[in-house]
Amino acid sequence: MQKSKLEKLWEGVSSLTCLKEMNMWGSKDLKEIPDLSKATNLQTLCLKGCSSLVELPSSIRNLNKLTQLNMSACTNLETFPVGMNLESLNRLNLDGCSRLRTFPDISKNISELILDKTSIEEFPSNLHMENLVMLSMKDITSEKLWEGAE
Structure with a gap:
């Protein structure tokens, strides 16, 4: 559903147990992502360019x-969301999320992290990134960003 003009996909919870990839790239009018709690096999979620999404x-x-x-x-x-710790997540791209000020509670298994052009001010003190292989932080100005990270 790339570049769709939809503002909302559906109401409520849908049983999407076979869904493995969801690509909403360029859906700039999309304001809300539906409840994905039953998409238990989802491996890839692409919301690139969904510029109307706030959360x-x-x-x-x-x-x-x-x-x-x-x-x-x-x-x-x-x-x-608070407590988003996704154990399987290994690639997170937040490039250009310029209003994002706090770093999400993500997987400790993250290996690729792109934070270019975000407004993240600091990492949480309990952040562990032992598996991090690639980190990109272009155009970030916070001086205290790494103070609490291990």
Whole structure:
């Protein structure tokens, strides 16, 4: 559903147990992501360029098989759900999420992290990134960003 003009996909919870990839790239009018708690096999979620999104639903924390999350150019994204710790997540792209000020509680298994052009001010003190292989932080100005990270 790339570049769709939809503002909302559907109401309520849909049983999407076979869904492995969801690509909403360039859907700039999309304001809300539906409850994905039953998309238990979702591995890739691409919301690149969904510039009207302000937040993700709390149900994203149920996506235990999610390995890739691309939120690049979600210019109005301000927050992630609390306690989003996704154990399988290894690639997170937040490039251009210029309103994002706090770093999400993500997987400790993250290996690729792109934070270019975000407004993230600091990492949480309990952040562990032992598996991090690639980190990109172009155009970030916070001087205290790494103070609490291990």
